[in-house]
Amino acid sequence: MLAEGDKAARAGSGGRLGAITSRTCCFLSSFQKWREEIVLGVAPPVVIAGPRQGLLEDAWSKRRRITQRRIDATRNDMTEQIPKRLRQEPLIEAIWQIQFEPADNQPVAEILPGILFTSMWAGQPGPRLVRLAAAEIPPIVAQNDPNLRLAAKYRIEAPASPFLFQVGDRIVTVNCRKPYSGWGPFKDQVIRLTKVLHDSGLIVAPTRHSLRYVDLITLEPPPSLSFLKIALNIGDQPIQGRPLQLRVELPDRDCQHVLQIVTPAQVHLPEGPRLGALIDLETHAGLGEQALPELGNDLERLHVASKTLFFTRVLTDQAIARMDPEY
Numbered sequence: 553m554l555a556e557g558d559k560a561a562r563a564g565s566g567g568r569l570g571a572i573t574s575r576t577c578c579f580l581s582s583f584q585k586w587r588e589e590i591v592l593g594v595a596p597p598v599v600i601a602g603p604r605q606g607l608l609e610d611a612w613s614k615r616r617r618i619t620q621r622r623i624d625a626t627r628n629d630m631t632e633q634i635p636k637r638l639r640q641e642p643l644i645e646a647i648w649q650i651q652f653e654p655a656d657n658q659p660v661a662e663i664l665p666g667i668l669f670t671s672m673w674a675g676q677p678g679p680r681l682v683r684l685a686a687a688e689i690p691p692i693v694a695q696n697d698p699n700l701r702l703a704a705k706y707r708i709e710a711p712a713s714p715f716l717f718q719v720g721d722r723i724v725t726v727n728c729r730k731p732y733s734g735w736g737p738f739k740d741q742v743i744r745l746t747k748v749l750h751d752s753g754l755i756v757a758p759t760r761h762s763l764r765y766v767d768l769i770t771l772e773p774p775p776s777l778s779f780l781k782i783a784l785n786i787g788d789q790p791i792q793g794r795p796l797q798l799r800v801e802l803p804d805r806d807c808q809h810v811l812q813i814v815t816p817a818q819v820h821l822p823e824g825p826r827l828g829a830l831i832d833l834e835t836h837a838g839l840g841e842q843a844l845p846e847l848g849n850d851l852e853r854l855h856v857a858s859k860t861l862f863f864t865r866v867l868t869d870q871a872i873a874r875m876d877p878e879y
Contacts (some may be wrong), residue, residue: 605656646765652755652757658754660720661721668746672745682706691721705721714731715727721804728741747844763858768831798813812833814832
């Protein structure tokens, strides 16, 4: 019945499903798959209640009320949707990153830029290859320094494109600068890149990939964080309106979020310097045995998890409203 109720929620606009049901399905081993795949995997319970002793005297007294809702990426809470986008866009950069071990210890950073230059920039006017500071560090030094092993050595960009690529010996990124292209074009660039990386044969063991969104929020004069769902105190002293640098790791089922907040922060944008609060949210997951061409579905999962966290746990409803959401 619960599975059928979830199908109905999928077909409609979402909602909540209530049931009065036997409690045996909550502990019998024969219901383990149902509990994991339906109850926990699709529609985790929001409320589970048992009647007080003597409240019901008939057979229903052995029943348990279960109210559940389907987790839907288009839902903010029980009644509000997550915006498709914000017309007053605070996003200044979106980044997809993959970490890996190179095949046969090949110098990926010296080989891959040429492949990307011809594969990803065909038809683009004026692409250029920029050698970064990390390229000057001797490889033996970089390999033995954990802060340098994942450093990018080259950047490939074109003036007419919001996208750029960065390459190191164990890392590749796709960056989308302001103005944000939107999730569809950004995802397409990532999937194109994963195909090029797979076909190159340079990467045999991808270990982790992540989505990272960097926002500059200017709704209130910094260092105010009144637009965030955050409360900070040291003892009895609130520090909500003080200059702040914060980093916190937040587990979320099968992925991990790393949230960083810096206020006040000054960012140099094409339209000039801007002052506000910097919200840096990275969502990452290990790849296990997953092959590069199969990353499309996993990429969508990270996008949903990141967007859900940002709109339901980071921004206040008032902040979202002030940034002109589109549903």
